[in-house]
Amino acid sequence: MEYGLLKNLVNGEFVTAASGDEIPVYNPATAREQVGSVPAMSSQDVAEVFAAAKGGAKTWKKTNQLARGRVLLNAANIIRSRREELVELIVTEMGKTRSEAAGEVGKTAEFFEYYGGMARDTYGDFLADARPGTFAARIVEPLGVVLLITPWNDPLLTPARKLGPALIAGNAVVVKPATVTPMITLRLAEILHEAGLPAGVLGTVTGRGSDLGDALFEFEGLRAVSFTGSTAVGKGIQTKLAGRGIRVQTEMGGKNAAVVMDDADLNMAVPTIVAGAFAQAGQRCTATSRLIVQKGIAADVRRRIAEAVRELRVAPGFTEKADLGPVIDDGAQNTIRGHIEHAIGQGVEVIARRELEGPAAQVGAFVEPTFLGVTPEHDIWREEVFGPVLGMVEVSSLDEAIEAVNDSLYGLSSAIFTSNLADAFRFLEEADTGQVSINQPTTGWDIHHPFGGFKDSGSAFKEQGRDALEFYTRVKAAAVRTH
Known part of the structure; x- marks a missing residue:
């Protein structure tokens, strides 16, 4: 199966790299048979993605929670309706068996369904206050712009695991998929766009590390990075971002x-x-x-x-x-x-x-x-x-x-x-x-089980379930004197 060139989602449009350069994608079950390609973005392209995300974060924060949830539920329905084509792409691009790929597609839909349903949950609480004529509140807010760096072994499920809580919390998201399995993530971006996600709320980046350098981490408004991959790379990201006030979530190796x-x-x-x-x-x-x-x-x-x-x-x-x-x-x-x-x-x-x-x-x-x-x-x-x-x-x-x-x-x-x-x-x-x-x-x-390891396997922030929201939100305390 030949998929041709799949494009990146930037500010609500699907675009190629400014240079026109492409990265070939191969089927691991064959002798390096090319099955498609994605844009080879540069640091300049990445800057445009983050600039769009800055505006998208403002839009999405102001969007009603129920409207956010509806987009995720729409996405779950679209994923289920396109199950066979998504399964085929995962098998072709990553090499899983058909049954394994079908399981991944099903879980992906469930992630968006689970977090979409959270739109009707409480976000924050009213609190007691000892001062007369005063009530207090715990207000939960999105962080702003977050970066997701996802691996090749679960190239559809892992982005969904991170996107679900990030989006329902009200953040704008930039996703960088693994270079060897980028196409299924770009398909997911198409689905979320079709589901009603506003321009700038989601952006995708495909590119070689040698071309991108540190461009993914240079945006001044970056508030969090969630990474899944090797321990060596995860620790490198932790070191790179130390002292900048950027949250880092790492899901790394295991034995x-x-x-x-x-x-x-x-x-x-x-x-x-x-x-x-x-x-x-x-x-x-x-x-x-x-x-x-x-x-x-x-x-x-x-x-x-x-x-x-x-x-x-x-x-x-x-x-x-x-x-x-x-x-x-x-x-x-x-x-x-x-x-x-x-x-x-x-x-x-x-x-x-x-x-x-x-x-x-x-x-x-x-x-x-x-x-x-x-x-x-x-x-x-x-x-x-x-x-x-x-x-x-x-x-x-x-x-x-x-x-x-x-x-x-x-x-x-x-x-x-x-x-x-x-x-x-x-x-x-x-x-x-x-x-x-x-x-x-x-x-x-x-999907609802808190997930994450200890020691060199991960960071303090859990993924999945309600615990995942803690990474993508901040808490503001408020006190209001009524008279």
């Missing part, structure tokens, strides 16, 4: 662990862990990459997961019953395979590997799902691989399991599989991660 205790239901645990580790080719920040198993059942768990890995079907995303598609590009393919080969060189055991066959073995950025026997001393136990790789260690007790979970620079998501209620609640209390599951995968958090 998520699942614990299996001797009393776990393996018929439930094993398929759950396999899906958490290998779905979306392991390219999820919450993917299970570390498996911690109590020794009494370690041999059984090894055997069951090895059998499941050998049966995974790796194929292009449009293939019926494909379990996982390609990774994002050949650079990621080489990096993931490099992690595996380095681990083998350190003495890691390859318990099971699903060799590629058919189209996946011939062209495209496919990686073999790999199950490894490791120790905490191996580099791959600590380094984020972001691919279809699962490493397993054995422990003797719950104490050792919790220690292994927390022995990481990251703290995004963790899970335990057990039938012991006391152990489950102890794990819930002591696991040093922002998301904790009991007999559920490390993945799969719903």
